[in-house]
Each structure stands twice: as structure tokens, then as C-alpha cells.
Amino acid sequence: MLKKIEAFIIDTELLSGRPEGVRIRDQILDKLEHEATDIILPLNFSKVKFIDFSFADEMLGRIIRRVMSGDMKERYIVLESLNDSLKENISVALKERELVWIYVKANSEIEILGKLSEELRKTYFAAVSKGKITARDILRLENMENISAASNRLTRLKGLGLLTKTTDEVVIGGGRQYVYEPIR
Numbered sequence: 001m002l003k004k005i006e007a008f009i010i011d012t013e014l015l016s017g018r019p020e021g022v023r024i025r026d027q028i029l030d031k032l033e034h035e036a037t038d039i040i041l042p043l044n045f046s047k048v049k050f051i052d053f054s055f056a057d058e059m060l061g062r063i064i065r066r067v068m069s070g071d072m073k074e075r076y077i078v079l080e081s082l083n084d085s086l087k088e089n090i091s092v093a094l095k096e097r098e099l100v101w102i103y104v105k106a107n108s109e110i111e112i113l114g115k116l117s118e119e120l121r122k123t124y125f126a127a128v129s130k131g132k133i134t135a136r137d138i139l140r141l142e143n144m145e146n147i148s149a150a151s152n153r154l155t156r157l158k159g160l161g162l163l164t165k166t167t168d169e170v171v172i173g174g175g176r177q178y179v180y181e182p183i184r
Contacts, residue, residue, distance in 0.1 A: 001038070001166065001181065002038050002039065002040050002074075002076070002164060002181060002183070003038060003039050003040070004039070004040045004042060004078075005035060005039050005040070005041055005042075007041070007042040007043070007044040007080060008027075008028055008031055008041055008042070008043050008044065009044045009046070009047065010024060010043060010044065010045055010047065010048055011047050012024070012047070012048065013047060013048060013049045013050070014048075014049065014050045015048055015050065015051040015052070015055040015056075015059075016050070016051075016052045016054070016055055017052070017054050017055060018054050018055070018057075018058040020055055021054065021055040021056070021057070021058025021059040021062075022058055022059075024055075024059050025058060025059040025062055025063060028041070028043065028059070028063060028077070029063065029066070032072060032075045032077070033075075035075060037073050037074040037075060038074050038075075038164075039074075039075055039076070040076045040077070040078055040183060040184075041075070041076070041077050041078075042077070042078050042079075042080045042104065043077050043078070043079050043080065044080045044081050045079065045080065045081045045082050045083075045086055046080075046081035048086060049083075049085075050085065050086075051085075051086050051089050051090065052089065053089065053092065053093050053096075056089055056090045056092075056093035056094075057093045057096070057097065060079075060090060060093065060094070060099075060101065061093065061094070061097050061099060063077060064077075064094075064099050064101055064161060065099070067161040068159060068160060068161045074164060076161065076164070076183045077101075078101075078102045078103070078104050078183065078184065079101060079102065079103045079104070079113070080103075080104050080106075081106070082103055087103065087111075087113065090113055091113040091114060094113055094114030094115065095114050095115045098114075098115050099114050099115070100112055100113065100114035100115055100116045100160055100162065101113050101114055101161075102162065102183055102184060104184060110125075110128055110184055112124065112162075116160075119153065120153060120156060120157055120160075122142075123138060123153045123154070123157060124157055124162050124163070124182060126138070126141055127157075127163060127180060127181070127182040128182045128184055131181070131182075132166065132179050132180060132181050132182075133154065133163075133179075133180050133182075134154075134169075134177045134178065134179055134180070135147050135150035135151040135153075135154055135177060135178070136150070136171070136177060138150035138153060138154070151178075154178070154180050157180070158180065161183065162182065162183055163180040163181065163182055163183065164180065164181050164183065165178050165179070165180055166179050166180065166181045167179050
């Protein structure tokens with residue numbers, strides 16, 4: 001099970017340009033790399049008033065790609081405390097690079113920023129609702145008959161960094177299935 005750790009507070013009001021993106025990204029990666037695995041590091045933007053595309057692309061885009069590649073070894077980030085302008089600029093940068101990430105609002109409601117198909121979005125939010133999800137859960141929720149298609153959805157969400165594979169369990173009648181937990 002993933003553990004949310006103390007937030008990384010970004011304490012600069014104006015985040016602009018790639019050099020600043022590299023500086024903040026390196027601070028975040030250093031923090032992540034010195035943490036145990038199976039953690040979520042919230043990035044708190046409450047002190048930030050402006051973020052431009054170049055900064056968002058350099059800082060967030062690169063971190064997200066490292067998470068997606070598995071390079072971070074079950075260490076994740078979520079975004080917190082975004083005003084509407086920040087949310088819009090980050091979302092545009094993510095869409096431009098065909099990336100997606102998780103924004104956790106003050107009321108703990110989750111919003112997906114970036115580009116994600118409706119079927120993957122629905123599957124992710126089903127995992128959030130249940131706390132964990134399996135391919136068989138998707139079969140029941142979607143009235144699907146193809147276990148491979150359900151498994152592919154979970155694999156795709158894991159590849160995007162939105163789910164983590166937590167364990168596998170024995171299935172009644174034989175076989176095993178993977179259990180996934182949502183990043184949130």
C-alpha cells in the first residue's frame with residue numbers, strides 16, 4: 001500500500017522557463033530518490049501564482065516520464081493546491097506532450113490533468129472508488145467478456161503512472177490475478 005509523505009512545497013511565486021524547471025525538478029527528484037519506495041510525494045503549489053509552459057514541461061513532464069518508465073521504483077507524485085490558471089497551464093503542457101497526471105483538490109477530490117481516454121478515465125476512477133482494482137472488477141463494472149481487454153486497460157494505466165501493481169491473488173477455480181492500487 002502506498003503511503004503519502006509530507007508535501008514538497010514549491011515556494012516560488014513565478015515559475016518560468018526551463019532553467020527554473022530544471023532547478024525545481026532536480027530538488028524534487030533528489031527528495032524522491034532519498035525516500036523509501038511505495039510513497040506518494042504531494043507537490044504543493046499554494047505559494048505559486050504563475051507557471052508557464054516551459055517550466056511545466058521541463059519540471060513536470062520529465063518527472064512524469066521517469067515515473068512512467070519505472071525509473072522511480074514505485075515513487076510517485078501528485079499535484080496539490082493549484083489555482084485555475086496553474087491548472088490550465090499545467091494541463092496544456094501535459095496535453096501537448098500526451099501526458100496525464102493527478103491533481104488532488106483540497107477536498108480530496110481527484111481530477112485528471114492532461115490527455116486520457118474516457119475508458120481509461122472511467123477505469124481509473126473505478127479504482128479510486130474501490131481503493132484497488134483487478135481485471136475481473138472491470139469485467140463486472142463494464143459488462144465486458146474479454147479478460148485480456150480488461151487487463152490491457154490496467155496495464156495501460158500502470159504504464160501511465162496512474163496505478164501501481166500491489167500484489168497478485170489466487171482466483172477461485174484456478175489461476176492468479178494482479179491487484180492494482182490507484183495513485184491519489
